[in-house]
Amino acid sequence: xxxxxxxxxxxxxxxxxxxxxxxxxxxxxxxxxxxxxxxxxxxxxxxxxxxxxxxxxxxxxxxxxxxxxxxxxxxxxxxxxxxxxxxxxxxxxxxxxxxxxxxxxxxxxxxxxxxxxxxxxxxxxxxxxxxxxxxxxxxxxxxxxxxxxxxxxxxxxxxxxxxxxxxxxxxxxxxxxxxxxxxxxxxxxxxxxxxxxxxxxxxxxxxxxxxxxxxxxxxxxxxxxxxxxxxxxxxxxxxxxxxxxxxxxxxxxxxxxxxxxxxxxxxxxxxxxxxxxxxxxxxx
Numbered sequence: 001x002x003x004x005x006x007x008x009x010x011x012x013x014x015x016x017x018x019x020x021x022x023x024x025x026x027x028x029x030x031x032x033x034x035x036x037x038x039x040x041x042x043x044x045x046x047x048x049x050x051x052x053x054x055x056x057x058x059x060x061x062x063x064x065x066x067x068x069x070x071x072x073x074x075x076x077x078x079x080x081x082x083x084x085x086x087x088x089x090x091x092x093x094x095x096x097x098x099x100x101x102x103x104x105x106x107x108x109x110x111x112x113x114x115x116x117x118x119x120x121x122x123x124x125x126x127x128x129x130x131x132x133x134x135x136x137x138x139x140x141x142x143x144x145x146x147x148x149x150x151x152x153x154x155x156x157x158x159x160x161x162x163x164x165x166x167x168x169x170x171x172x173x174x175x176x177x178x179x180x181x182x183x184x185x186x187x188x189x190x191x192x193x194x195x196x197x198x199x200x201x202x203x204x205x206x207x208x209x210x211x212x213x214x215x216x217x218x219x220x221x222x223x224x225x226x227x228x229x230x231x232x233x234x235x236x237x238x239x240x241x242x243x244x245x246x247x248x249x250x251x252x253x254x255x256x257x258x259x260x261x262x263x264x265x266x267x268x269x270x271x272x273x274x275x276x277x278x279x280x281x282x283x284x
Contacts, residue, residue, distance in 0.1 A: 022254040029250070043255035052234070053256075059145075060235040063216040066149045068209040075157045076202065079164035080190055095165075099158030106155075110223035113151055114138065138224070141232030148224065148233060152217055160205065164198055171197035207275040211268035214260050236260045 025036040085091045117137035124134040218237035225233045244253030
């Protein structure tokens with residue numbers, strides 16, 4: 001029963017790894033892998049000396065880190081607030097509403113975001129109502145990062161919120177009863193019972209997120225960004241995409257991709273080690 005899955009994995013996951021050799025060659029498509037000249041680490045030197053690479057690497061770290069931090073903090077706050085709601089119908093409506101964007105692709109959400117932040121969109125219409133000049137949100141490096149981070153958190157916060165709510169449900173109710181007998185208010189119960197009760201889940205999600213620190217969201221950024229915001233929004237994945245497909249510098253693009261993959265592998269290994277060390281989480 002495993003044979004089909006193993007075959008597909010070999011073909012589509014491990015087979016393409018042969019292309020890594022391109023990062024060490026002066027790759028020419030008409031010569032192929034076997035006849036292209038071997039240049040060693042020259043492609044890496046070329047890429048690291050590009051004037052845009054430092055900014056691209058900084059953008060990747062900044063955007064990905066902000067997404068990880070707010071992607072955990074916002075769902076945690078929502079889960080704590082929903083846990084205090086006593087009307088189940090209202091709580092379920094909020095959960096469904098918040099979780100719905102998670103199932104939509106960025107191809108759909110990208111169009112929604114463009115409409116909201118366009119010059120004639122509702123945000124600028126509201127600004128005009130207060131006699132404030134319209135802002136070109138999608139063409140401003142200052143605003144575009146905030147839109148990327150905020151929209152990503154909005155899209156994914158429902159998923160982590162459900163995880164936190166599931167952890168809260170698993171807390172022993174006798175702890176709340178004992179805290180109430182001792183005179184603890186709802187706020188004190190949340191601080192001293194709820195948060196410590198879900199702390200292992202928070203630590204687990206945080207440590208596992210370390211492995212994605214270089215994944216700033218290729219599909220989201222590719223759909224939303226434009227040349228005017230390359231300085232503030234171009235990340236490693238989109239840089240590789242443009243370098244390889246538009247500039248046709250296949251070897252240089254492969255070198256950047258390999259550089260990211262090696263660092264990501266180390267971060268993933270470290271995140272699973274930390275998850276095992278602090279929460280006893282293990283894959284096998």
